[in-house]
Amino acid sequence: MFEWNKYFPFHNxxxxxxxxxxxxxxxxxxxxxxxxxxxxxxxxxxxxxxxxLPTKEKTQRTEPDIDIFETADHVFVKVAVTESQLEQLKIKHTSHRLLIEHFPGSIHPKKVNLPCLVKRKGTKAVYKDGQLEVMFHKQQDYNMSEVEIMR
Structure with missing residues (x-):
């Protein structure tokens, strides 16, 4: 049998x-x-x-709010930025995370975890009325594999 206690040192x-x-x-x-x-x-x-009712007092945030929502086929990320901030931004993404370089109020790239897997191709970013909206296509193929049970 598998030695579970070896991998869970804090159980005691x-x-x-x-x-x-x-x-x-x-x-x-x-x-x-x-x-x-x-x-x-x-x-x-x-x-x-x-x-x-958060216990910490709310501090003045210098970073803009990030809104994430999804539909049946897409994931949307909305960020309020000014046009001058928009010129410095660079957007990159993996299948599960959005990276925003030169994000306002942050010295490191801003990492935003996406609620589901997204495709590498077909991502679009649009700036309109002070809102940057990034649209991702959801990845439907989850690469499922069957695992054989050994006896």
């Missing part, structure tokens, strides 16, 4: 008794810090369900 550290005694605020703080370390400091913007 988080016992049921320890979790029962844990303070919910400490657990929430721990989860938030792990999420920020994995997804970045703006991870909350990439998840659709947010706490309606």
């Amino acid at each position: 550290q988080f016992s049921k008794e320890a979790l029962k005694k844990a303070d919910p605020k400490e657990v929430e703080h721990y989860v938030n810090s792990v999420m920020e370390s994995v997804f970045g400091s703006d991870s909350a913007a990439q998840f659709p369900f947010r706490d309606p």
